[in-house]
Amino acid sequence: MRFRAVDSFRGMAAIMVILFHLQHLDLLSGNAFIAKSDIFVDFFFVLSGFVMTHSNFNKLTYLTSLKPFIIKRFKRLYPLHLFTLVLVLLFELFRFGVDRYVVALSNPVFADDKTLVSFLANLTLTQSLGLFDRVTWNGPSWSISVEFYTYIVWALGLIIFRKNLLLLSIISFSLLAWFIVRHNGSIIYNYDYGFIRCLYSFLIGMLTYRLSQQVPTGFRAWQQTAAELLLLGITILAVSSFSHAESWMMPLLFAAVILVFSREAGTISTWLAGERFAFLGKLSYSYYLNHTVVLAVLDLLLFKLIKLPHTTAGELFFVFICLVCIHVMSVFTYRYVELILQSASPARTSSPATQPGTTSDSSLIRFMP
Template identity: 70%
Template sequence: MRFRAVDTFRGMAAIMVILFHLQHLTVLSGIAFIAKSDIFVDFFFVLSGFVITYSNYDKITNLASIKPFAIKRFRRLYPLHLFTLLLVLAFEIFRYAIDHYVVKLANPVFAEDKSFVSFLANLTLTQSLHLFDRVTWNGPSWSISVEFYTYLVWAFCLVLFRKNLLIICGLCFSLVAWFIVRHHGSIIYNYDYGFVRCLYSFLIGMLTYRLGRRLSPSGNYWPASIAEILLLGLTIYTVSVFTHSESWLMPFLFALVILVFSREKGAIAKFLASDRLEFLGRLSYSYYLNHLIVLNVLDLVLFKVMKLPASRLGESLYILTCLGCVHLLSVFTYRHVELILQKPSSNRSVKSVAEATAF
């Protein structure tokens, strides 16, 4: 089984995160949906819980089974993380040259978020375990850090509690509920409490998959199509208006989206499941980790070096160039970096393909 429609959703969510990091531009300012699109990181977490449960729940039976699972997830996440980390390092060296020989830059080179210690933390995927007071180096990688350790905690819980989901979720959700109440309903954290945020959404994704297995696969085309349209409208509206104190509810909305669209019964889901659009989902991990580097490089080159006017036309050109360059770089990294440590794909099973595109 392939979750092609929700794969496309993941690609679209990654594009919205890109636009979120461009919201400071005049042409995008004031659009509430874009201004709050960083919440789609929780969509990634919920979807990871859904897909990883599908791919690995039956495989994790004892402590020995955790090791191959952890190695497989590490091989999937780490190559692109390391590649983008080195790209950021190269860009800082480039900025140093620009700052000293071309034009003085407003932002300091090798600032506090790009220290040697934080570089070492990024190498060990520990940069977002509350070791620093900000995101470091390639900012979006904070979620990769916490997601990897969420995988490990999830796997150990399955073994420790013998897959008793009532105990696992009762314990974890009790701790998370205490955290949410203490932080006034907000789960929007990254470098500090990102692990709690990830674990919370991941478990919701796990329960969503388990619930989906119990539901009847039958469904009629037109009722499903109407439900998909209403759910899309609800998602757009809710993302546009939610507040930090309501952010704990958003993973439940994303879980509903995943549950409905993973069944691929309606017109919109069938459209999203097309090969051309589903490829967006395959590129989503690269979109997510590559985009901030591309945005920063093009901002420096176009606005600082080439003196592109910061008009609406100039900003529009910058946005289109960014999206195009992110896509091109992501096609390259997907084909030549992301899967470099994976086994040859010619005989991959359906489950391994689904898992390979989860992050």
């Protein structure tokens, strides 16, 4: 089964994260929706829980099923993470050369977020388990760190409780509710409590998938379209206006979006499920992990070295070049980096028209701002 519409949503959410990291530009500053688009990381976590439940819930029954599941997830997540980590290291070495021999840079080279210890932590995907007081190296990779360990905890939970979903949910959400209350409703964490943030949204995604199997499907197309339009409007309004104290509710809203759009029964979801948007979901992981290094390189080259003016036209040109370069680089990394450890399968050997949007676990990734 394919969830093509929500897969396209994942790609659009990745683009919003890119724009979030460009909001320092006068062109984009002051836009409330862009300013809070980092919350879309929770959309990725909820979607991850939804699809992982679809593809693995019935497989994780005994301890012997844990090892192949972890290995499969590691092979899917790690190659691109390692590739972008090395790119950030090379770029920092390049900055060192520029700072020393060309022009003094305002931001220090190999600052506190780029130390040897944090580099080693990134190699082991432990950089966001409360070991440091900031995000390190390739910032968005914090979510890859916490999601990988969320996979392990989730799988262990299913095995230990033998799929007693009610008991697992009661225990998990009781602990998570205690954490949320203690932190005044906020789940906006990354390097410190990012694991808890991910687990919360992931479990909501799991329950959303289970709910989707119980909700009747006999709605008319116009009813589905109306629900899709309503949810899109609420999402735009909520993302633009939510506060940290209300952030715990955002994964619930994203769950509703995924529940409705995964049916692909309305006009908007049918449109998003088409092949014209398939590349968004296919390249979303690369968009997410590639974008900060591309933005940093182009900022140095265009604004610092070439002296591109910070006019409306100059910044518009910068944004356009950034998006084009991120897309081109993502096409490359999707083809030659992301799937390098994946075994050959029909999904990979089929024509491009049948590849995008599949929900096999080899196609799933997450992001973050």
